Every structure is written in C-alpha cells, then in structure tokens.
Amino acid sequence: MEKSIVLLSGGMDSAVVAAIASQEHETYFLHINYGQRTEKKESEVFLSLVNYFKPRKYLIITMEHFKSIGGSALTDTKIDVPYGLSEQGVPPTYVPFRNANFLSASVSWAEVIGAKKIFIGATEEDSAGYPDCKKGFYETFNDLIKKGTKSKDIQIVTPIIHLKKYEIVKLGIKLNVPFHLTWSCYKREDRACGRCDSCLRRLRAFKEAGISDTIPYTNE
Amino acid sequence: MEKSIVLLSGGMDSAVVAAIASQEHETYFLHINYGQRTEKKESEVFLSLVNYFKPRKYLIITMEHFKSIGGSALTDTKIDVPYGLSEQGVPPTYVPFRNANFLSASVSWAEVIGAKKIFIGATEEDSAGYPDCKKGFYETFNDLIKKGTKSKDIQIVTPIIHLKKYEIVKLGIKLNVPFHLTWSCYKREDRACGRCDSCLRRLRAFKEAGISDTIPYTNE
Numbered sequence: 001m002e003k004s005i006v007l008l009s010g011g012m013d014s015a016v017v018a019a020i021a022s023q024e025h026e027t028y029f030l031h032i033n034y035g036q037r038t039e040k041k042e043s044e045v046f047l048s049l050v051n052y053f054k055p056r057k058y059l060i061i062t063m064e065h066f067k068s069i070g071g072s073a074l075t076d077t078k079i080d081v082p083y084g085l086s087e088q089g090v091p092p093t094y095v096p097f098r099n100a101n102f103l104s105a106s107v108s109w110a111e112v113i114g115a116k117k118i119f120i121g122a123t124e125e126d127s128a129g130y131p132d133c134k135k136g137f138y139e140t141f142n143d144l145i146k147k148g149t150k151s152k153d154i155q156i157v158t159p160i161i162h163l164k165k166y167e168i169v170k171l172g173i174k175l176n177v178p179f180h181l182t183w184s185c186y187k188r189e190d191r192a193c194g195r196c197d198s199c200l201r202r203l204r205a206f207k208e209a210g211i212s213d214t215i216p217y218t219n220e
Numbered sequence: 221m222e223k224s225i226v227l228l229s230g231g232m233d234s235a236v237v238a239a240i241a242s243q244e245h246e247t248y249f250l251h252i253n254y255g256q257r258t259e260k261k262e263s264e265v266f267l268s269l270v271n272y273f274k275p276r277k278y279l280i281i282t283m284e285h286f287k288s289i290g291g292s293a294l295t296d297t298k299i300d301v302p303y304g305l306s307e308q309g310v311p312p313t314y315v316p317f318r319n320a321n322f323l324s325a326s327v328s329w330a331e332v333i334g335a336k337k338i339f340i341g342a343t344e345e346d347s348a349g350y351p352d353c354k355k356g357f358y359e360t361f362n363d364l365i366k367k368g369t370k371s372k373d374i375q376i377v378t379p380i381i382h383l384k385k386y387e388i389v390k391l392g393i394k395l396n397v398p399f400h401l402t403w404s405c406y407k408r409e410d411r412a413c414g415r416c417d418s419c420l421r422r423l424r425a426f427k428e429a430g431i432s433d434t435i436p437y438t439n440e
Contacts, residue, residue, distance in 0.1 A: 028348065063285075064281065066328065066329070071328075090370045099371055109285070131370060137368040147356050
C-alpha cells in the first residue's frame with residue numbers, strides 16, 4: 001500500500017478525509033499545535049482519532065511561531081472570535097498563511113518517509129473564505145513541491161474541497177467516521193459554543209444531512 | 221520606509237542580503253533554529269548581526285519538527301556531513317523542503333506586521349544544488365503567496381540568487397558586511413572545519429575575491 005500523510009486537526013472535515021485515506025493507504029497522521037485557543041482539546045481529539053483509525057505512525061508538531069506572531073483571533077486572545085456565520089471577506093479567525101506552514105512541514109516529513117500523498121480536509125465552497133483553503137492554492141502548492149523537493153513526486157490531495165458541509169457529514173456517516181470524537185468549536189474546549197462560525201457551519205451541516213450531532217454544546 | 225523581513229541564518233550570503241535590505245528598508249530580522257548541528261553558533265552569530273545592523277525588530281523561531289523528522293546530515297547526527305565539494309545531485313545536507321517552511325513562517329509574520337518584502341540569501345549558481353534554492357522555486361512561491369494570503373502583495377526577494385560566491389564577497393566588502401561575525405561551517409561551532417561543502421565554497425570565494433577570511437579554521 002502507498003504511504004500517505006493525513007493532516008488531521010480533529011475537526012469533522014479532516015476526520016472524513018482520514019477515513020477516505022485509510023481505505024487504500026498506509027497512513028501517517030500529522031497533527032499541528034499552533035497555539036490556537038482549543039489546542040489542548042484538539043490534541044486529545046487527535047489522539048482519539050489515532051486510536052480509532054490506527055495509522056501506521058503519527059506525529060504531533062508544535063509550531064510556536066503563530067503564538068508569537070499573533071494577528072488572528074485563534075492565536076491571540078486579545079482578538080475576539082466573532083459569533084455568527086462569516087459572510088464575506090476574510091474573517092479575523094484567519095491565521096496568516098497557516099496552511100502553507102502546515103503543508104510545508106507535511107512535505108518535509110513525506111520526503112523523509114517516502115510518502116507520495118498528503119491528504120488535507122480543506123473545503124472551498126462551504127467555509128469561512130480563507131484564501132489558503134481554495135483549490136488554486138493547492139494546485140500552486142503542488143507546483144512548488146515539484147520545484148522545491150528532491151523527490152518532486154509528492155502531491156497534496158484535497159478529496160472534499162468541492163463538497164458542501166452536509167455532503168461531508170453524509171459521506172462521513174457512510175464511512176463510519178466517529179463524528180462524536182471530533183471537535184469544531186473555535187472558542188471553547190469543554191462544550192462547543194454553538195455560536196462561532198465553525199460551530200454554526202457544523203450544526204447547519206448536520207441538520208441539513210438529517211443526522212444528530214452528539215457532541216456537547218453549551219447553553220450559556 | 222517600507223517594512224521588510226530579512227531571513228538571516230548567520231551565513232555570509234544572508235549577511236550580505238541583510239546589508240542590501242538595510243539600505244532602503246525598515247528591517248525585521250528573522251532567524252530560524254531547526255535542530256541543525258550548528259544551531260547554537262548560528263543563533264549567537266544572528267544576535268551579533270542584529271547588534272551590527274540594528275533592525276527595527278527581530279524574531280527567533282524554533283522549528284522542532286526538522287529534528288524529529290530527520291533525514292538530513294544537518295539535523296540527524298547519524299548521517300555524516302561529507303567532506304569535499306558536492307559535485308552533482310542533491311547532497312545529504314539537503315534538509316527536505318526546508319526553505320518552504322522558512323518562507324511560510326516569514327510570510328505569516330509579514331502579513332501580521334504589514335511587511336511587503338521578504339529577503340532571502342539563496343544562491344542558485346554557486347551552491348550545493350538544493351532544489352529550494354533555485355529561482356523557479358521562489359517564483360512559484362510568489363504565486364503561492366498571491367493565492368494563499370489575505371494581503372496578496374507580499375513578495376520574496378532574492379537579490380543575490382545569480383551571483384557567484386566571490387561576487388557576493390566583493391559586494392559584501394563594498395557594503396561593509398562584517399564577514400568576521402558570520403559562520404558557514406555545517407559541522408563545527410568552535411572553529412570552522414574547512415572541509416565541508418559550505419566551508420570549501422566560502423574559502424574559495426574569499427580566495428577568488430582576493431580577500432582574507434578572518435574566522436577561525438581548525439587544523440585538525
């Protein structure tokens with residue numbers, strides 16, 4: 001089986017991508033802590049997903065620079081995480097060029113272990129408008145890999161990039177994804193806030209898919 | 221003055237680029253520790269260069285993942301740093317996709333502080349054949365920035381990419397670069413080994429430029 005890396009945040013999208021990759025690949029799961037508000041919870045979720053999917057190997061990386069750089073509501077507690085769905089433009093939860101940092105580390109690891117594919121759960125259509133979640137960004141990244149690596153043949157794969165969030169839920173149900181283990185909230189680690197952009201998209205997706213979301217939400 | 225980031229390893233090339241950038245920009249110096257053999261020495265050199273050039277601000281980032289990933293003679297002590305000039309192909313001192321990781325972090329910082337240029341001392345013609353030191357790699361990286369950032373107008377600048385090493389020495393002398401503070405050796409931190417690819421290129425460059433290199437070399 002081909003070796004593949006799966007970038008796994010612990011959110012519902014990356015869990016579905018982990019299930020897709022696990023079908024036909026020898027998987028290497030990669031989780032990145034970057035000083036985000038829900039870092040601890042996401043690490044725990046990642047380990048639960050490791051336990052569930054049983055990859056060949058997993059790695060947790062800490063990228064300390066996002067915290068020292070700041071500039072995002074996710075990494076700087078002085079910037080509020082807004083409530084409500086983000087409508088247009090790039091919201092304050094955008095972490096500058098985050099996914100380029102994540103993909104670069106993934107490619108470095110892939111080159112060492114001989115993995116040829118890197119799976120990431122980016123979604124373009126039903127997301128907060130982050131520039132580093134769009135198809136064109138990943139296409140250019142694949143060009144960059146050809147130019148800047150020794151092996152040249154590593155590829156970023158984005159299997160759910162054109163799916164709507166409710167379609168991701170439906171696909172996940174088909175693939176037995178343990179959605180109850182995943183976490184999407186930007187803000188809280190004990191119970192999901194239910195009001196940030198990420199919670200609202202998740203709740204809407206489950207509703208539209210006709211599936212109940214069993215993670216705990218706060219009533220506060 | 222325009223804000224610019226300078227990626228500074230502490231080697232002779234990046235010191236010359238720091239001098240170039242300092243002429244017309246408000247500079248922000250960035251140094252990255254990545255578990256390389258000479259990490260401690262390079263950090264000290266960086267701080268000496270900060271003291272010399274007096275940037276507006278500086279930042280030292282530690283990227284721990286290169287050490288845990290390994291796969292390079294610079295980050296894995298089980299892989300020998302070869303003596304002699306590297307002739308063809310990619311040498312074992314290649315750190316997989318290292319510069320993509322460095323540039324990604326630089327772009328993240330640039331976006332937060334509003335810098336529009338990132339200077340890097342990559343050299344294509346007179347180097348060890350690293351794929352992430354070639355012009356085409358940086359051109360594609362600039363496309364990636366346009367696609368993957370909110371600001372879109374940050375640019376990687378490679379002012380010495382087509383210079384031969386001896387031309388870099390001559391330019392540095394003209395710009396009063398304190399070459400005595402810089403460090404190029406891949407292997408040692410006390411005295412330069414004088415025999416690794418990086419030392420040999422440095423020594424040859426100074427010789428061809430007719431300038432004496434005053435850093436200490438070992439006789440062992």
